[in-house]
Amino acid sequence: MARERKLTACQCGACGHFRMPPTPYCPECQCPDMIWPELPGTATVFSFAICTRSPYSGEPLVYVPVVVDLDGAPGARLVSNLVGINAEDVEIGMKVSIDWNPIRDGWLLPIFRPALTEERHETA
Ligand SMILES: [Zn+2]
Structure with missing residues (x-):
């Protein structure tokens, strides 16, 4: 956090x-x-899972826990959630970029979204 x-x-x-x-x-x-x-805030999906129930309530909920390799930090992996994509479209090796999910008391939880690869070639 x-x-x-x-x-x-x-x-x-x-x-x-x-x-x-x-x-x-x-x-x-x-x-x-x-x-x-x-760090630059981008990463590569190392592994992921597709979950279909909330870990809190047991209600149906699709979410995608991911393990990502962080750009700019060789060997550093972060466990997070991938959002903004259909679960069936997630692929190992895809580029993602960080976003921040406000939780409470001003704390921010890092989450990842698919990177906008086409527009980011000049910075790659
Ligand atoms: Zn050392």
Whole structure:
């Protein structure tokens, strides 16, 4: 979660290895230093599932939990939800971009939408 619309990942301050979720010590070099670089907010779908019931109420509800590889942070994966797409159109390897879902008390939950690939070639 975040309060600002900035996507970051935990990166080792010594060797640059990304570790998600954050751990007290870097698994590569055992260094406790961590930095939180801002990421571009785009990602690639690594895996996904299609769920058809709400985890809270059991009511019928289609949603798509995804695991994404974050651009700009090799090795960093984030578990989120993919929205703005029909569940049957989701594909592993598709580009997605982050959006922020306000939940409560000013907190924002990162979610992902299909990236607008055609318009974004110049930044790729
Ligand atoms: Zn390290």
